[in-house]
Amino acid sequence: xxxxxxxxxxxxxxxxxxxxxxxxxxxxxxxxxxxxxxxxxxxxxxxxxxxxxxxxxxxxxxxxxxxxxxxxxxxxxxxxxxxxxxx
Amino acid sequence: xxxxxxxxxxxxxxxxxxxxxxxxxxxxxxxxxxxxxxxxxxxxxxxxxxxxxxxxxxxxxxxxxxxxxxxxxxxxxxxxxxxxxxxxxxxxxxxxxxxxxxxxxxxxxxxxxxxxxxxxxxxxxxxxxxxxxxxxxxxxxxxxxxxxxxxxxxxxxxxxxxxxxxxxxxxxxxxxxxxxxxxxxxxxxxxxxxxxxxxxxxxxxxxxxxxxxxxxxxxxxxxxxxxxxxxxxxxxxxxxxxxxxxxxxxxxxxxxxxxxxxxxxxxxxxx
Numbered sequence: 248x249x250x251x252x253x254x255x256x257x258x259x260x261x262x263x264x265x266x267x268x269x270x271x272x273x274x275x276x277x278x279x280x281x282x283x284x285x286x287x288x289x290x291x292x293x294x295x296x297x298x299x300x301x302x303x304x305x306x307x308x309x310x311x312x313x314x315x316x317x318x319x320x321x322x323x324x325x326x327x328x329x330x331x332x333x334x
Numbered sequence: 335x336x337x338x339x340x341x342x343x344x345x346x347x348x349x350x351x352x353x354x355x356x357x358x359x360x361x362x363x364x365x366x367x368x369x370x371x372x373x374x375x376x377x378x379x380x381x382x383x384x385x386x387x388x389x390x391x392x393x394x395x396x397x398x399x400x401x402x403x404x405x406x407x408x409x410x411x412x413x414x415x416x417x418x419x420x421x422x423x424x425x426x427x428x429x430x431x432x433x434x435x436x437x438x439x440x441x442x443x444x445x446x447x448x449x450x451x452x453x454x455x456x457x458x459x460x461x462x463x464x465x466x467x468x469x470x471x472x473x474x475x476x477x478x479x480x481x482x483x484x485x486x487x488x489x490x491x492x493x494x495x496x497x498x499x500x501x502x503x504x505x506x507x508x509x510x511x512x513x514x515x516x517x518x519x520x521x522x523x524x525x526x527x528x529x530x531x532x533x534x535x536x537x538x539x540x541x542x543x544x545x546x547x548x549x550x551x552x553x554x555x556x557x558x559x560x561x562x563x564x565x566x567x568x569x570x571x572x573x574x575x576x577x578x579x580x581x582x583x584x585x586x587x588x589x590x591x592x593x594x595x596x597x598x599x600x601x602x603x604x605x
Contacts (some may be wrong), residue, residue, distance in 0.1 A: 270582050292483040293524050297582050 280322040348586040357412035373469020378588040391475035395452045402448035421565030434534035437503040439545035456502040494531040509548040514600040523588035526571035
């Protein structure tokens with residue numbers, strides 16, 4: 248497993264962007280910081296679980312699913328992951 | 335309406351209409367009272383007689399299917415609604431299959447389960463708190479749709495692997511009035527892939543817009559409700575989909591297959 252640091256918010260955003268396009272077939276142009284995961288990007292709750300698992304593998308840290316209960320937009324995810332990586 | 339020029343026919347129509355209004359109301363009462371009676375008599379008795387939980391659940395599911403069959407018979411003889419089914423043998427022979435259907439009306443699940451001997455179902459969570467239905471859905475061990483999604487998928491997949499059929503509406507709710515098919519949820523595909531289990535599609539067609547979402551029961555149609563239910567050929571959960579692909583993409587691919595299947599068959603439907 249390659250553990251990347253994902254130091255900056257920009258790194259996290261880019262990684263999330265890649266996941267959304269590669270794993271969830273989200274059209275690249277639909278992704279913006281304000282885009283809502285469920286309504287705008289057509290993710291569902293099972294996708295959310297998969298996304299968390301992917302980030303866990305990436306950062307090599309356990310991400311508590313509870314942390315993601317309040318997540319609505321792309322920016323919310325970036326915020327959470329960035330905070331978790333830098334603690 | 336040339337019938338307006340013929341008073342006797344008109345009167346006969348009014349009488350028939352009044353009867354069907356009465357019979358429709360009665361049917362709703364019979365359904366509710368029947369459910370409560372089962373929950374108060376037969377299902378508690380099962381608790382005493384059958385110690386094994388799975389056997390008890392199976393027995394309750396059998397009673398529900400037969401109850402629905404009786405209910406459909408009552409709807410037919412009272413002139414409220416009739417059901418014509420094609421391919422019923424596919425439902426009867428099914429083992430460990432996901433039964434999926436479009437969801438135009440309130441009675442779809444009743445009509446489909448009436449054709450079977452036993453079936454597990456994913457049902458909307460409100461029914462678990464509905465005073466009429468709670469006892470029934472609990473006794474049958476039906477799966478709540480508001481469960482933790484991972485658990486819902488795992489539970490449904492387990493039942494499928496054990497050989498039960500699981501009935502679920504991919505739309506997650508009734509089709510909106512004026513539409514042929516609502517947006518599909520991907521839970522169905524996730525269950526099918528996880529089990530893995532193939533899917534049996536059921537196409538429900540109803541000649542009237544009644545019993546749709548948001549229509550009150552007393553707004554009855556001008557003639558008997560006629561359902562046409564077609565059981566299709568099995569859809570493979572894995573066919574044509576790269577099994578090494580990630581779950582999210584496989585679920586999307588299978589959902590697209592399901593959507594195409596139903597859209598194709600509902601396109602020429604003029605309800």
